Amino acid sequence: MFFKFSAPVTLLGATAYVVRFKTSSSSQCSIFTGGGLSTATRFLRTTTTQAPVAGDDRFIMGEWTAAATMTTRAVTADDTITIDYGSASTSLVTPALSISNGGTYEVPTSASTAYIQKISGNVVVYSGGTLKVGSSGSRMPSTSSLTWTMDCASNVDFGIRIKAYGTFSAYGESKQRITTLTSNVSAAGTIIPVTSTTG
Amino acid sequence: MARLMCVANGNNTSSSTWAVIDSTSYSESETANTAMPTSYSSSASLGNFTPGAITVDGIGIRIAARTGTTGTLSVELYNHTGAASVAGTEVTVNMTDVVHCSTTNLEGG
Numbered sequence A: 001m002f003f004k005f006s007a008p009v010t011l012l013g014a015t016a017y018v019v020r021f022k023t024s025s026s027s028q029c030s031i032f033t034g035g036g037l038s039t040a041t042r043f044l045r046t047t048t049t050q051a052p053v054a055g056d057d058r059f060i061m062g063e064w065t066a067a068a069t070m071t072t073r074a075v076t077a078d079d080t081i082t083i084d085y086g087s088a089s090t091s092l093v094t095p096a097l098s099i100s101n102g103g104t105y106e107v108p109t110s111a112s113t114a115y116i117q118k119i120s121g122n123v124v125v126y127s128g129g130t131l132k133v134g135s136s137g138s139r140m141p142s143t144s145s146l147t148w149t150m151d152c153a154s155n156v157d158f159g160i161r162i163k164a165y166g167t168f169s170a171y172g173e174s175k176q177r178i179t180t181l182t183s184n185v186s187a188a189g190t191i192i193p194v195t196s197t198t199g
Numbered sequence B: 001m002a003r004l005m006c007v008a009n010g011n012n013t014s015s016s017t018w019a020v021i022d023s024t025s026y027s028e029s030e031t032a033n034t035a036m037p038t039s040y041s042s043s044a045s046l047g048n049f050t051p052g053a054i055t056v057d058g059i060g061i062r063i064a065a066r067t068g069t070t071g072t073l074s075v076e077l078y079n080h081t082g083a084a085s086v087a088g089t090e091v092t093v094n095m096t097d098v099v100h101c102s103t104t105n106l107e108g109g
Helices: none
Strands: A002-010 A017-023 A029-033 A042-049 A057-060 A063-066 A069-071 A073-076 A097-099 A103-107 A114-119 A123-125 A130-133 A145-150 A160-162 A167-170 B003-006 B018-021 B032-035 B055-061 B063-066 B072-079 B091-094
Touching (some): A057 A103, A063 B091, A097 A103, A123 A130, A160 A167, B055 B072
Parallel strands (some): A057 B003, A103 A130, A130 A167
Antiparallel strands (some): A017 B072, A042 B018, A042 B055, A063 A069
16 A cells, blocks of 8 residues: 655655554554564655666555545556566565556557566555456457466466455457358268358 | 556556665565554654665555554654654545455455
């Protein structure tokens, strides 16, 4: 869960900081820790931007700025050349790609495009997060493809984990699976006329 | 190896889509979970970090379990050395804004 400041803040050099948190009522929630509040999970996001490269881990989630106010974030997986993302951690606790509440990672569906995703590490979709390949209204066309590689060094090193209340969807081009004869065909017939010869 | 967080809607390959997570502040675990207090803890009881003179725009945490939907949840950045809250860093949301999660399924992210 990410809490965005009203404006960026420049910190002081040689200064120690902590992240503090509280609820207004007791017994409302708990935070993951390594064994106590001194090891509570947290991070700061800087304002330094850069494109991901091989070995990088990525986080996608909505940004909370106030009560009942979240900006959702969607990343388009537009890769068409191979970049091996992820730090190769086999732990589900430190995925190569984390998609949390308010975050979406989606593969686009442009025609005649070979999309590529290669990841060394786990992909985890948490509660409220979405991983999608196309949509019902924008399906992956037959002229395009998606090749998703989990770059495991050993069997089952990595995988895609959709956790409770997380969403995964994939839509390919609709295909006609059946057709019908347009006329009777004898047992010795060598030509079978059908309504459609395309899939 | 860097940890990047989405900062804008956009293409994965674009530099404007991602921002760097400060490595000194990064702490991740599912080993245990602790109930959030109803007042800010003493900074001495929390793990501190020294990130240097960097510019940051938000705080990420992982909720282990939402056990109630009453009231609010607040986070802030606190200057442990100077013993003062960092102005402009407190953000408050409703408990109802916190996504459904439990320690059974570890789906809080």
